[in-house]
Amino acid sequence: MFRYLLLLLLCLLSLVSHAADTRGLRGVAKDQATNQTAEVKLYNKSYAVIIGIDRYKNLSPDRQLKNAVKDARGIEATIRKQYRFDQIFTLHDEQATRDGIMRLLTAELPKVIGKEDALFIFWAGHGNQEKTDDGDLGYLIPFDGNSDGIYGNITMSQLKDDISRAIPAKHIFYAFDACYSGLLTTRGVDVKASRNLAYLKNITKERVRQVLTAGSKGQEALDGGPRGHSVFTGRLIEVLEATGDYITANEIQAILKERVYQDARARGHEQTPGFGALYGGGDFVFIPNFEEKVRDNRAEISKIENELKRLEEQEAEAKKHLSEQQQREAEQKRRAAEARLKAEQLRQQQLADDARQQQELLAERSRFEAEQRRKEAELTKASKEEEQRMAALKAELAKKKQSAPTATAGSLEAAVAEVRRLNAQLQSIEATFSRELTAGKNRIAGRYDAEIASLRQAAKQKQKPLVRDEFETEAEYQSRVAKQQSSYTDRIAELEQKKQQEITALEQRLAQEQASETADLRFSLKQLGEKEYTVPAHLLVLKIGQYDPDKQLFPVSISNKIQQPGQQSSGVKVAVNGIIPLPREAARKFKQEYSSGLVRPQVAVHADSGKVASVSLVNDADNSLLGYSGGKFMTTAEIAAALAEKEQRERLIYTERLERERLIYTDPATGLQWARNANMAGEKMNWQQAVDWVSNLTYAGHKDWRLPTKDELETFVKRGGARPFQWFNNNGFSKIQASYYWSSSTFAYSTFSAWGVDVGYGRVGRNGKGIYSYVWPVRAGQ
Numbered sequence: 001m002f003r004y005l006l007l008l009l010l011c012l013l014s015l016v017s018h019a020a021d022t023r024g025l026r027g028v029a030k031d032q033a034t035n036q037t038a039e040v041k042l043y044n045k046s047y048a049v050i051i052g053i054d055r056y057k058n059l060s061p062d063r064q065l066k067n068a069v070k071d072a073r074g075i076e077a078t079i080r081k082q083y084r085f086d087q088i089f090t091l092h093d094e095q096a097t098r099d100g101i102m103r104l105l106t107a108e109l110p111k112v113i114g115k116e117d118a119l120f121i122f123w124a125g126h127g128n129q130e131k132t133d134d135g136d137l138g139y140l141i142p143f144d145g146n147s148d149g150i151y152g153n154i155t156m157s158q159l160k161d162d163i164s165r166a167i168p169a170k171h172i173f174y175a176f177d178a179c180y181s182g183l184l185t186t187r188g189v190d191v192k193a194s195r196n197l198a199y200l201k202n203i204t205k206e207r208v209r210q211v212l213t214a215g216s217k218g219q220e221a222l223d224g225g226p227r228g229h230s231v232f233t234g235r236l237i238e239v240l241e242a243t244g245d246y247i248t249a250n251e252i253q254a255i256l257k258e259r260v261y262q263d264a265r266a267r268g269h270e271q272t273p274g275f276g277a278l279y280g281g282g283d284f285v286f287i288p289n290f291e292e293k294v295r296d297n298r299a300e301i302s303k304i305e306n307e308l309k310r311l312e313e314q315e316a317e318a319k320k321h322l323s324e325q326q327q328r329e330a331e332q333k334r335r336a337a338e339a340r341l342k343a344e345q346l347r348q349q350q351l352a353d354d355a356r357q358q359q360e361l362l363a364e365r366s367r368f369e370a371e372q373r374r375k376e377a378e379l380t381k382a383s384k385e386e387e388q389r390m391a392a393l394k395a396e397l398a399k400k401k402q403s404a405p406t407a408t409a410g411s412l413e414a415a416v417a418e419v420r421r422l423n424a425q426l427q428s429i430e431a432t433f434s435r436e437l438t439a440g441k442n443r444i445a446g447r448y449d450a451e452i453a454s455l456r457q458a459a460k461q462k463q464k465p466l467v468r469d470e471f472e473t474e475a476e477y478q479s480r481v482a483k484q485q486s487s488y489t490d491r492i493a494e495l496e497q498k499k500q501q502e503i504t505a506l507e508q509r510l511a512q513e514q515a516s517e518t519a520d521l522r523f524s525l526k527q528l529g530e531k532e533y534t535v536p537a538h539l540l541v542l543k544i545g546q547y548d549p550d551k552q553l554f555p556v557s558i559s560n561k562i563q564q565p566g567q568q569s570s571g572v573k574v575a576v577n578g579i580i581p582l583p584r585e586a587a588r589k590f591k592q593e594y595s596s597g598l599v600r601p602q603v604a605v606h607a608d609s610g611k612v613a614s615v616s617l618v619n620d621a622d623n624s625l626l627g628y629s630g631g632k633f634m635t636t637a638e639i640a641a642a643l644a645e646k647e648q649r650e651r652l653i654y655t656e657r658l659e660r661e662r663l664i665y666t667d668p669a670t671g672l673q674w675a676r677n678a679n680m681a682g683e684k685m686n687w688q689q690a691v692d693w694v695s696n697l698t699y700a701g702h703k704d705w706r707l708p709t710k711d712e713l714e715t716f717v718k719r720g721g722a723r724p725f726q727w728f729n730n731n732g733f734s735k736i737q738a739s740y741y742w743s744s745s746t747f748a749y750s751t752f753s754a755w756g757v758d759v760g761y762g763r764v765g766r767n768g769k770g771i772y773s774y775v776w777p778v779r780a781g782q
Contacts, residue, residue, distance in 0.1 A: 040201055040204060041204070042118070042204055042246075042285050043116055043117050043118040043170065043171070043285075043287070044114055044116040045086040045087075045117045045118075046083075046084055046085050046117065046119075046120070046287060047085060047086060047087050047088070047089070047109070047117060047119045047120070047169075048079055048087075048122070049088075049089045049104065049105070049109075049119070049120070050072045050073075050075055050076045050088060050090045050091070050122045051072060051091045051092075051101065051121075051122065051123045051125065052068045052070075052071060052072025052073065052090075052091075052092050052096070052124040053065065053068050053069070053124070053125035053126070053143055054066060054067075054069045054093060055093045055094070055143070056126070056141065056143060057143055058144060058145065059126070059141075059146070059147060063126070065126070066223070067223055067228070067229065067230055068125050068177070069092050071124040071229050071233035072090070072092065072122065074234075074237055075124075075175075075233060075236070075237065076088060076090060078240050078241060079120070079240065079286075082241060083240070083287055083288055083289050084287040084288070084289050085120070087112075089104060089109075091104070094143055095143075096125070096142055097142055097143050097144045098142040098144060098152060098153070098154060100142075101142055101154065105121075105163045105166070105167065106162060106163060106166045106167075110166050110167055113167055113168060114169075115169070117170065118169055118170060118171045118284060119167060119169045119171070119173075120172075120173050120175070120284070120286075121172065121173070121174045121175070122175045122176075122177075123140060123175070123176045123177065124177040124230070125140065125141065125178060126141040126147065126178060127140050127141065127176060127178025128147055128153075129217060130149055130150055136217060137150065137155060137157065138156045139154060139155040139156065140153060140154045140159075141153050142154060156211075159174070159211075159278070160278045160279075164278055164279075170204075170282065171207070171208050171282055172208070172209045172210070172284070173212070173249045173284035174209075174210065174211045174212065175212045175236065176211070176212070176213045176214065177214045177230055178215075178221060200285075203248070203282045203283040203285070204282070206280055206281040206282035207280045207281075207282055208277055208279070208280030208283060208284065209277065209278040210275070210277050210278070210283070211274075211275070211276055211277075212252070212256070212273060212274070212275045213274045213275075214230070214231075214232035214260070214271065214273055215232075215260075215271045215272060215273060216272055216274050219270055219271050219272070220269070220271070221271065222264055222269055222271055224267075231260055231263045231264065231271065232271075232273065235259045235260055235263070236256060238259075239255050240252075243286070246285050247285070247286050248283040248284060248286075249283055249284040253273065256273050257272065257273050257275070260272070261273075389436070411533065412533035412534065412535055412536070412572070412605065412607060415528055415531070415607035416572065416607050416610075418524075418607070419525065419528055419529075419607050419608045422521050422524055422525050422528075426518055426521045426522070429514065429517055429518055430514065430518070433510050433513070433514040433517075436510060437506065437507065437510050440503075441503055441506070444499060444502045444503055445499065445503075447499075448498065448499040449499075451495060452495050452496065455488050455491055455492050455495075456488075458488060459488035459489065525608055528607050528608055529606055529607070529608035530606075531606075531607065532604040532605070532606060532613045532614070533604065533607055535572065535574060535603045535604075535605060537602070538561070539560065539561050540558055540559070540561060540601045541558070541559050541561050542556070542557075542558055542599065542600065542601040542617070543558075543559075544556050544580070544594050544599070545557075547587050552581060552582065552584065553579045553580060553581045554579060554580040554582065554587065554591075555578075555579055556576075556577070556578050556579060556580055556633060557575075557576065557577050557578075558574060558575075558576040558615065560573060560574050560575075572605045572610040574605070576603070576612065576615050576628065578628055578631045578632055578633055579631065580617075580626065580633045581632060581634070593619060593621045596621075598621040599618070599619050599620075600618050600620065601616075601617060601618075602615070602617070602618050603615050603616075614627070614628070615627075615628035616628060616633075617633055627639050629642060629643070630642060630646075663676055663699065663700040664676065664700050665732065665733070666781050667716065667781075670712070670715070670781075671781035672708075672712060672716075672778050672779070672780065672781055673702075673778065673779050673780070673781045674716065674777075674778050675699060675700075675705075675777045675778070676732060677733075678733055678736045678737065678741075678759075678774070679735040679736075679737055680699070680735075680777070681693060681775050684772035684773055684774055685742075685774075686769060686770050686771065686772055687742055687769035687770075687773075688769060690707060690742045691707060691744070693775060694706055694707055694775055694777050697777055699777065702779055704779050705777040705778070706777070706778060707743060707744035707775070707777070707778070708743055708744065708776065708778040710745035710757070710764065711745075712778065713741060713743045713757045713776070713778075714757050717757050717759055718762055720759075720762070721762075723760070724760070724762050725737065725738040725759045728759070736759060737759060737774050738759060739758065739760060739773065739774055740756040740758050740759075740767065740771075740773040741759055741774045742756055742774070742775055743755045743756060743757065747766050752768060752769055753768055753769060754766070754767065755767075756773050759774075
């Protein structure tokens with residue numbers, strides 16, 4: 001196989017060598033219309049100029065570079081090995097003066113390069129820009145240049161108007177590992193350049209001058225890229241090396257922009273390569289150097305053949321040793337077999353007994369497997385029966401729904417009747433599913449319980465002991481015994497698990513089916529429940545009691561009218577008691593209108609729950625309405641004012657609660673409330689001063705503050721760990737002192753001493769009451 005590949009490779013080398021002898025550089029592409037490949041002549045010759053400058057004559061030491069020459073040499077090595085260039089010119093450091101560069105580009109190369117040739121120019125060094133009235137003007141800094149302005153440097157205008165026009169090449173591609181704006185490009189770029197035959201033919205007809213830079217204005221070209229190069233040059237080398245055939249400048253910039261941008265972004269930096277055409281519509285093409293690639297492949301094949309030869313020798317040697325080893329193993333096996341035969345003859349009777357027992361076990365297992373197959377068949381049949389029962393259940397429910405009457409809900413009575421009907425239908429469906437669930441559980445249990453009981457009975461019976469083999473270890477024998485004993489319990493556990501799994505699956509399935517079957521009913525109930533229905537006034541009794549002139553109010557009650565058998569009923573219970581605050585003159589007029597039958601109750605209820613939604617009194621004398629709120633019948637304006645007052649009270653209560661929470665911490669474990677300011681006294685005190693001060697304290701609206709007991713203070717302080725004062729100060733408390741705080745607990749054996757807790761380190765200590773310590777107030781929570 002490898003010889004065939006080598007022969008194929010040599011043939012390819014011969015073909016490539018023949019192609020190299022023909023005049024000009026060519027590329028191969030596919031015609032999308034015919035799906036056929038064709039050869040396109042690109043250039044007569046291809047040239048490159050590689051410039052790298054680390055050391056600058058007129059720049060300060062901190063502006064000198066380290067990797068520019070390395071980057072230039074990396075590009076040179078790549079294109080020499082990978083691509084077809086007839087001649088490569090290099091300028092490094094002192095060679096790259098302004099005169100040296102301009103002489104090469106404007107005097108020497110125009111004499112060498114023809115109109116059908118290509119030129120690639122790579123620059124690694126400093127670049128900058130200068131503001132002008134027409135925008136930024138970029139320039140390159142040669143070895144003897146400066147960074148103060150365009151004088152002594154090579155500007156983009158010179159590049160576009162002098163160098164690009166002086167060199168007669170068809171395609172020139174400038175790649176600058178430097179960041180600046182002011183490229184003076186005339187058009188954008190198609191980042192999705194095609195690779196078909198039509199595109200390749202088109203770009204070979206057009207002249208072009210293209211420019212690619214490492215970054216834009218204000219950006220720094222990063223070092224630390226692949227293989228020790230800059231990010232831009234390292235990625236450019238990767239793209240050039242990874243290309244199997246030709247690649248265009250347009251394709252290179254599309255790949256390079258994304259990779260350089262992502263590399264810089266990963267390091268918290270911004271660097272976006274710039275690209276454009278100074279003029280022209282073509283596209284520079286790098287032509288691959290197939291001869292070099294073939295030579296590399298030939299060397300690799302030679303290396304692989306040598307490796308194969310070495311492996312074959314190793315394999316032959318390994319087979320020789322393996323043969324000797326097999327002979328030794330065969331001799332050992334023969335001797336072991338003779339020993340086993342002798343042992344077998346001595347234990348013939350024992351093994352015969354063991355064989356009979358094994359036959360019995362095999363027969364038992366055969367019966368067990370046959371029983372299992374029967375059970376599985378029963379389960380399959382039962383599953384089909386379950387499916388049939390479920391289909392019948394759905395059909396029964398569908399029939400119930402179709403036969404159920406549909407009632408209108410335009411009135412309260414109709415709505416109540418509809419709610420009752422829907423609830424009855426819902427309960428009927430739920431009862432049907434409940435019965436099916438109970439029956440299904442019983443069927444599942446019936447399939448498993450008989451077999452489980454049989455296995456349990458068999459497990460209780462005494463088993464014939466197993467015979468231990470002579471060559472069997474004790475651990476192996478005990479494992480075999482345990483396996484025999486556990487076969488029943490394992491099977492029982494397996495059946496119990498399967499039974500529970502089937503029951504759970506049935507419960508879930510029926511629950512899903514029930515939810516699906518009752519969804520429309522529940523939706524209808526929800527719609528009815530959200531609507532409000534007015535109770536007819538003739539079904540209600542309004543009683544306005546004796547006016548209280550001192551309090552200036554009427555007592556009022558609204559209730560259901562007691563109906564005689566056969567009379568209409570609202571179906572909901574109404575019982576409302578309240579008052580009507582009215583001044584005496586207005587009360588007199590209102591009582592007359594009530595006595596004349598001009599005042600009537602208006603009650604709205606929810607049909608599903610029967611709860612009262614709203615209550616009001618309608619005065620037909622002047623079409624006024626008194627709404628019910630908080631036990632009072634009031635005008636709409638009065639209700640709005642009352643609600644606003646209630647909202648204001650609630651807001652005030654909420655604000656006060658927030659303020660208390662800001663000033664007070666409530667311990668969820670003990671319910672005690674601690675001041676968040678642990679030094680509001682602002683000074684240390686002796687024990688008696690602390691007791692007196694805290695007993696007179698009014699804080700956050702409370703006057704019942706006190707000193708904590710020893711246990712209360714110790715327990716609370718331990719929440720803060722090894723350094724409590726730091727923990728408390730970082731968790732919503734303030735002015736925590738790393739010192740002792742008084743407790744209210746007096747030392748049991750001396751009334752002149754009291755206990756304190758060191759909030760700095762959590763220690764508990766006894767101090768004389770004349771000692772000065774801090775005070776942390778506490779109170780009992782509500």
